[in-house]
Amino acid sequence: MFADSVDSDIAPSGTLLGLLQRGRGDGTLHALAAPRAEALAALGQCLRHDPRRDWRLEHRSLYYARLHRDLDAGLDDLEDHLFDPADLVDTGEERTGLALSVLGHLASYGDRGALLLLRRYAARGANWRWALDELAVRDDDAGLRSLGPAVLARFPRTPEGDAELAAAVRDAFEPRPWRLWAEDPGRPGQAERIGRAGEAGSFDRWQRQLRPAGPRPGWSVRAVLEWAQDGSPEPPGSPDAGGRTPQQREAAAVRCLAAVAGPEDRPELLAAARGGPGIARAVALRHLAERGDADVLDLIEAAAAHSPASCAVPTDPADGPDPADGPGETVARAALAAFSRMRTTAAVDRARRWARREDGLGAAAAAMLAVRGGRQDGPLVLTGLRRAVRAQGPDSGALGPLLDGAARLTVHCAAPVVRYVYRETASSHLRGRAARALAVTDPSFAAGCAVECLWDCEESTRELAARHAATGDARVVERLRRLAADPAEEEGVQSAVRGRLGPGEPAR
Secondary structure, eight states, X not given: OOTTTOOSOOOOTTSXXXXXXXXXXXXXXXXXXXOHHHHHHHHHHXXXXXXXXXXXXXXXXXXXXXXXXXXXXXXXXXXXXXXXXXXXXXXXXXXXXXXXXXXXXHHHTTOHHHHHHHHHHHHHOTTXXXXXXXXXXXXXXXXXXXXXXXXXXXXXXXXXXXXXXXXXXXXXSXXXXXXXXXXXXXXXXXXXXHHHHHHHHHHHHHHHHHSOOSOOTTOOHHHHHHHHHTTTTSOTTSOOTXXXXXXXXXXXXXXXXXXXXXXXXXXXXXXXXXXXXXXXXXXXXHHHHHTTOTTHHHHHHHHTTTOOTTOOOOSSTTOXXXXXXXXXXXXXXXXXXXXXXXXXXXXXXXXXXXXXXXXXXXXXXXXXXXXXXXXXXXXXXXXXXXXXXHHHOTTOTTHHHHHHHHHHTTOGGGHHHHHHHHHHOSOHHHHHHHHHHHHHHOTTTTTTHHHHXXXXXXXXXXXXXXXXXXXXXXXXXXXXXXXXXXXXXXXXXXXXXXXXXXXXXXXX
């Protein structure tokens, strides 16, 4: 995540800036109807300060590129942002990544100026790797070859520079530019240097594979638990001696237990899950939960006792423990995560008992019923959804499975709270899940939210809208035609559009 760069300062949802920051379809529609200066100012604010909570889940670049083109915004503001003096000191990807992605889309629409600006930034800018990746899928061979000397000049001919070059070649997301530079007949010295760097990167990868860290075959259950616990006093998120965060070490230890633990080890695992230290207790709980042990639900209830509602299951397995967690909250969070992974009938039955609780265990139980419960569990899921919105607001990651559950169980009474999440959340990913729930629970969706969703920043939300939006609105037919003709649009959206537009009819 761009955790350091994202301001929690998102404008209200009823403002033009707030709509654009959220990537809502109404943002584009309002921007095109607003005074051009106001629209350009709001768009520029979004491009200079990436509003996304998580760039891995949320998309904005195509959305902003389309609006940029429709407003004929020009490239001056983007150029000023990319080549601001701050680029010399703030070298993180998050400052310029969104702007570079927007330039990439503009180049794919045939904007020659955007292509040239990307080349200039790849040669001179701090975030040159991102710019090079954009060019790798859009520029021609001659344009890419011309960048070779400037990029290689970034790596001095010293042992340190050669090592950095080897790492850059090895880790390149798009290998095409490096391959072109290595095959450039006009620059034999460049080709030789890149060839050596490629060999060094391959050798480094091979060496790392020969020296794996962590448990070895033959370890006992006790040894695995001790290895898991080793280093846990370190601050959450910091690497331990083996190069793993506590969260990563927990997952690795669980995999090791699956290989070494037998029936005779159950008493030791139960004892660790009942009162072991920190990470070791989490590992034992998770191992027993994955095997559906008869006693694990009681152990989970004890570990998660009195956990606050905010002590929710991590929404991303890569996220480490909360730095604010004490030992009790760390164990409680691990217990909730272990419970969420269970697939047994006993776990679902226990979730029906726990879902009325006001703590983290109640929240985890409601989420389980949303995913694995039956139609009779709809009221409990709705209660959990309302509680999560009331306690944590419309941006909580805990809302995702509850929104999906409202759709899966067709909880029609959930439509008002789902509409609230749709309007207010700053997460376009979460808004897409809310839209899918509204498509099932809200009879007015086709003529209401679905129309706006045709301009949404998320591909999956546009695809949903293309399948549901009522064509009685003239804007819908015109938008479907534009999406069908847009070369940058995703195949899933265009396939849905083709299902609505017949070959001889404007719409059906």
